[in-house]
Amino acid sequence: MPEYALRGRLWAGVLGAVLILLLMVVPAHAALPVQGAAATADYWLRADGDAPLLRGEEREAYARRLAAKDLVHDLINTSETRAGETVRAQIHEAAQGTDRALSDLYAEGQLLCTEQWQAVCDNRAIEGIGATVTARPAVAVRRADVRLLPTEDGWFESPDDLRYDELQGTVLDPGEAVLVLHRSQDTRFAFVETRDYRGWVDVHALAATDWKTWRDFATPEEFFTVTAAQLSIDGRLYQLGAKIPRRRAVDGTDRLLLPVRDAGGQLALREVRVPEDGRLVVGRLPLTRNNLMRLAFAPLYTEYGWGGANGGMDCSSYVQNIYRAMGLDLPRDADMQERACSLLPLAGLSAAERYALLADVPPGALLFCPGHVMLYLGRDAGGRPLVIHDISSYYEDGEKKYIRQVVVSTLDFQNARGTAAIDTLDAVGFIAPAP
Numbered sequence: 001m002p003e004y005a006l007r008g009r010l011w012a013g014v015l016g017a018v019l020i021l022l023l024m025v026v027p028a029h030a031a032l033p034v035q036g037a038a039a040t041a042d043y044w045l046r047a048d049g050d051a052p053l054l055r056g057e058e059r060e061a062y063a064r065r066l067a068a069k070d071l072v073h074d075l076i077n078t079s080e081t082r083a084g085e086t087v088r089a090q091i092h093e094a095a096q097g098t099d100r101a102l103s104d105l106y107a108e109g110q111l112l113c114t115e116q117w118q119a120v121c122d123n124r125a126i127e128g129i130g131a132t133v134t135a136r137p138a139v140a141v142r143r144a145d146v147r148l149l150p151t152e153d154g155w156f157e158s159p160d161d162l163r164y165d166e167l168q169g170t171v172l173d174p175g176e177a178v179l180v181l182h183r184s185q186d187t188r189f190a191f192v193e194t195r196d197y198r199g200w201v202d203v204h205a206l207a208a209t210d211w212k213t214w215r216d217f218a219t220p221e222e223f224f225t226v227t228a229a230q231l232s233i234d235g236r237l238y239q240l241g242a243k244i245p246r247r248r249a250v251d252g253t254d255r256l257l258l259p260v261r262d263a264g265g266q267l268a269l270r271e272v273r274v275p276e277d278g279r280l281v282v283g284r285l286p287l288t289r290n291n292l293m294r295l296a297f298a299p300l301y302t303e304y305g306w307g308g309a310n311g312g313m314d315c316s317s318y319v320q321n322i323y324r325a326m327g328l329d330l331p332r333d334a335d336m337q338e339r340a341c342s343l344l345p346l347a348g349l350s351a352a353e354r355y356a357l358l359a360d361v362p363p364g365a366l367l368f369c370p371g372h373v374m375l376y377l378g379r380d381a382g383g384r385p386l387v388i389h390d391i392s393s394y395y396e397d398g399e400k401k402y403i404r405q406v407v408v409s410t411l412d413f414q415n416a417r418g419t420a421a422i423d424t425l426d427a428v429g430f431i432a433p434a435p
Helices: 008-014 014-024 056-068 084-094 114-122 211-218 289-297 308-313 314-323 336-337 351-358
Strands: 081-083 133-134 135-141 144-147 168-172 177-183 191-195 196-202 206-208 223-226 230-233 236-239 243-248 253-260 266-274 281-282 342-345 366-369 372-379 385-396 399-409 427-430
Touching: 014 243, 081 084, 081 351, 084 133, 084 177, 084 191, 084 196, 135 211, 144 308, 177 211, 206 253, 206 266, 206 342, 289 314, 289 372, 314 336, 314 372, 314 385, 336 366, 336 372, 336 427
Parallel strands: none
Antiparallel strands: 081 133, 135 177, 135 206, 144 168, 144 196, 177 191, 191 196, 223 243, 223 281, 230 236, 243 253, 253 266, 342 427, 366 372, 366 427, 372 385, 385 399
């Protein structure tokens, strides 16, 4: 799609809208979170909100575009062998700069020293990668961290921080299929490629299997989707949008197929009954505006977790999980999600002009600012544009406020410079065409 065609239609009403919206630009106190009726999914449901936003062929074309840009990974159709040089480059890229030079980071409350940093970097055993690498199929048997470097130790920006580990990349759901490309020198970590990431995973969180069984987890013909913020089944924690393979038992009832690692590190399967609490649906939900709203509010007020730490989600995994529950796999990080969208740039516009443009932006669009992504809900009965997002912190009168949860908010909350969110937006991102 070319630069978003909505711009022309939006600008037609800007002059009149500016006069009204200027009245909405108030001194920037965040008032986080917005509460009341507007903080419920029902408030945002529409009579015409059940129409599909993307057809099957449109979804497939979108997925192919993202895979071609390496924003998501087509594990099923990838080659089982790849050049060692490519894997070495991917390992360096996965470190996201943490391997370039010793930074002022803290481990266990102490400043990270050169020896610690070098030992972790060396543990990647990059020099042991040969001319070619053969990928090996594996399945996660529990919720597992995907790390930037092969260590369980957290590296933090301050000695008393335990929440924002600089080495935490993302998490795997139980049953998630991965490709193992390399092992660390101490053999405790596997370097893996997932549907949306590359990084290091504890080998005990993975079970090796054959290609056919692996594909049954990667693309199961029949499966359930988690529609709650979290779901614990038989000691395994799943997050919103996770797939769980489905099997019909002899007695005609449905069973969930759960992954188990046996004593030899191989994959085994355990069948359990389907919980009857409404938090699982068969297959994926249709991609509609009303389902977007229902799923967006499912994790309301749940705890923020940087890179999926502490059983939580962060801003981009929150958005990603909403869309994957409807069968659309977005990239993992906010900057990559922005690259996956058709964009309406906002650079150079005043706050009033930005508010005017938002008046015609459809619900479910993504709002991007540096390091953060929000899902646009629309305007409430009072005309305020509202968003829902998984936010860690904001500033009020120069003071940092930690909120660490999924909330509904206005776009008045400030950053460290005292700038309101509306003025920090880079672009509006569209995944599905606007009506």
